[in-house]
Amino acid sequence: MNNKIVIFFTASLLAWGMAICQQPDKPPLEKQIEHLEKYLAAARIAAVDRETESGRTGGWDVILEKDGIRHRARFKHVNKHRPPDFFADSYQYELAAYVLNRMLSQTIIPPMVPREIDGVSGSLQIYMENCSRESDVVRRNQDPPDPVLFKRAKIVIEIFELLTADQCHDMEDTLIQADSWKVCRIDFSEAFKPDPTLSADYTISGCSRLLYKELKKLKKEDLTTMLSAYLNADELDGLWQRAGLIIRVLDDLIKTNGEDNILFDF
Numbered sequence: 706m707n708n709k710i711v712i713f714f715t716a717s718l719l720a721w722g723m724a725i726c727q728q729p730d731k732p733p734l735e736k737q738i739e740h741l742e743k744y745l746a747a748a749r750i751a752a753v754d755r756e757t758e759s760g761r762t763g764g765w766d767v768i769l770e771k772d773g774i775r776h777r778a779r780f781k782h783v784n785k786h787r788p789p790d791f792f793a794d795s796y797q798y799e800l801a802a803y804v805l806n807r808m809l810s811q812t813i814i815p816p817m818v819p820r821e822i823d824g825v826s827g828s829l830q831i832y833m834e835n836c837s838r839e840s841d842v843v844r845r846n847q848d849p850p851d852p853v854l855f856k857r858a859k860i861v862i863e864i865f866e867l868l869t870a871d872q873c874h875d876m877e878d879t880l881i882q883a884d885s886w887k888v889c890r891i892d893f894s895e896a897f898k899p900d901p902t903l904s905a906d907y908t909i910s911g912c913s914r915l916l917y918k919e920l921k922k923l924k925k926e927d928l929t930t931m932l933s934a935y936l937n938a939d940e941l942d943g944l945w946q947r948a949g950l951i952i953r954v955l956d957d958l959i960k961t962n963g964e965d966n967i968l969f970d971f
Contacts, residue, residue, distance in 0.1 A: 750769065751768040752768040764779055766779065778829050928941055
């Protein structure tokens with residue numbers, strides 16, 4: 706590995722905690738998703754660092770190149786699926802979460818595709834610069850320019866965490882873009898426990914109208930069609946039951962408090 710690549714990957718490791726949101730000189734993430742998905746799927750693998758394996762779930766830092774444009778990306782390949790692994794940790798749960806996020810018309814998770822590198826299957830997710838972990842933002846006592854909008858973004862992410870049975874209020878994997886305060890969530894490699902109940906770590910108090918509408922539209926057969934490549938029958942059933950519970954909680958809140966006091970535009 707030449708010196709330039711060594712320097713690059715050293716910077717990558719330092720930047721990982723400040724990655725994956727919108728670049729300040731680019732269009733909003735919402736307008737880049739399909740382009741970035743195609744790029745991730747087709748771009749040439751220019752360099753791979755297999756030595757880093759940073760983060761609790763490991764992975765490789767990758768440089769992609771296509772049409773003279775280079776991007777950094779993160780390749781995850783660990784595949785400890787349940788069953789048989791009790792402590793599940795799989796790139797397939799990452800892909801399931803991303804597909805579900807797209808099914809619900811959300812941009813919670815930065816673009817990701819299934820990809821094979823040197824015969825190893827995994828998930829490949831784009832790096833986008835100029836972001837910080839929420840834990841670091843809190844430590845620096847930074848306040849969002851629009852507290853209401855920020856709170857709504859967090860509510861949407863937390864409902865998605867409930868839906869996927871992943872850790873709630875995970876400030877280490879919640880990323881905030883420095884200029885736009887766009888909020889993203891990464892690392893769902895331990896998600897989709899088959900538990901059909903909702904975590905007690907978060908109390909639902911509201912929801913975006915769009916997410917509520919998309920949750921109401923979900924059909925079990927669509928979840929099976931889109932996610933059965935990544936989730937087993939028990940995991941799919943748990944997801945379906947949690948979706949129903951979230952809708953039931955929101956319907957009860959709307960009935961008691963009125964729709965405009967529970968649903969918001971976001």
